[in-house]
Amino acid sequence: MxxxxxxxxxxxxxxxxxxxxxxxxxxxxxxxxxxxxxxxxxxxxxxxxxxxxxxxxxxxxxxxxxxxxxxxxxxxxxxxxxxxxxxxSTNVTSFFREMHHYDLLVEQLLPRWLEEKKNGGRLRIWSAGCSTGEEPYALAMVLAEALERTGSKVDARILATDLSPQALAAARAGTYPLERMGGITEARRSRWFLRGEGAYEGLACVHPRLRELVSIQPLNLLHEWPMRGPFDAIFCRNVVIYFDKPTKQRLFERYAGLLEQGGYLFLGHSESMYGLSDSFELVGRTVYRKCVP
Ligand SMILES: C[S@@+](CC[C@H](N)C(=O)[O-])C[C@H]1O[C@@H](n2cnc3c(N)ncnc32)[C@H](O)[C@@H]1O
Structure with missing residues (x-):
């Protein structure tokens, strides 16, 4: 050098x-x-x-x-x-980005999964390309609320991965400026965040209960994956936008391999699987379900 x-x-x-x-x-x-x-x-x-x-x-x-x-x-x-x-690449993200995905989880998917798994199943969600953590922590909020609401004891966890060391460090820190928390309702802010004081004024830190639900790990989506799944849902939003067609095709097939039958894949608002995979059917706005053979 x-x-x-x-x-x-x-x-x-x-x-x-x-x-x-x-x-x-x-x-x-x-x-x-x-x-x-x-x-x-x-x-x-x-x-x-x-x-x-x-x-x-x-x-x-x-x-x-x-x-x-x-x-x-x-x-x-x-x-x-x-x-x-x-x-x-860009790490731009926000809490409850593309709120319709969270609505689907809260209104339909989480109640159904918790009911189906109440006798011992595992519930697993993967935030693939989690950036600085807003996506997995938003998922953790709706998951924690669903568990509390139903009194469910289901073993539920969120895996959050990214390849950017800075993004992962920020996700692990779980501390956000209040002005970046616009997407979170007041009720959720007070339930799921601890407000900073003194030197930490203007910051909020995620509640330990959310940290408990989320495992943050480095992972390049193009490399080997150590986890075996199966996942009930994979959120891979605003990540594949930079990938070319063959890379997206390979990635979607690998996601299909890790999802439960009937499991869900969520893409970002400008991403689509159109013409790229026969393993999924479109069931909502950028929401895909793994086809049952
Ligand atoms: C724009 S952010 C999206 C964050 C979040 N999913 C959302 O929709 O708000 C894209 C993230 O994908 C990550 N990423 C890009 N290519 C990746 C790859 N090959 N493996 C893992 N992460 C990747 C970037 O580091 C970045 O944090």
Missing amino acids: AARIVDHDTRGAAAGAGGWSLGDSDFAFLSDFVYRHCGIVLGEHKRQLVQGRLLRRLRALDLEGFDDYVELLRTDPESELGELASAI
């Missing part, structure tokens, strides 16, 4: 801080790397964006240029993968 960046390609140089630019060969390597490891397609139109976002990462690592960064990825791909993915 010695050499100062020397990249004779000048495309993108104008935007490169201090003359650092992401040249053709480094960009080609990065695009291929990101596609193979993250399923994200980086077209030429993304070059400036990638360059801008990675410059921060280069500074944090005290590297001298993109060729050093490419060298790091070549020699130790696993260690940097999460940071790279964080830099180029």
